[in-house]
Amino acid sequence: MAFFVVRTEDSSDDIDPDAVKSSLSELLQNLKESERKKEESLVKLDSLQSAMTHLEEERAVLDVKLRDVHLEMNGLRDQKRLLEERLNSAETALTLQVSEKYCNFCSKCPD
Secondary structure (H helix, E strand, O other), X not given: OOOOEEEOOOOOEEEOHHHHHHHHHHXXXXXXXXXXXXXXXXXXXXXXXXXXXHHHHHHHHHHHHHHHHHHHHHHHHHHHXXXXXXXXXXXXXXXXXXXXXXXXXXXXXXX
């Protein structure tokens, strides 16, 4: 934006009305452009805030699901451990039964 000063013959400074009008018009255009950009930014901000809220809600749901999965995994690990203990006990019992049967048929084992 520029103001033009026109010197007249009597050496007094006069403001050029056309220059003022042009400068004000340019200023008004810049103001309108700034307002338009501001509105666009506000709409974009609102959209981003909405998306962020949605993502936060989705994350909360996923956090609950993840916690549930961890709890289920811990339960399954406990069940697996118990099953392995039962299996080991059953294998031990089976080994003892086989050993006892073998020893009953074998003449090499002392009574």
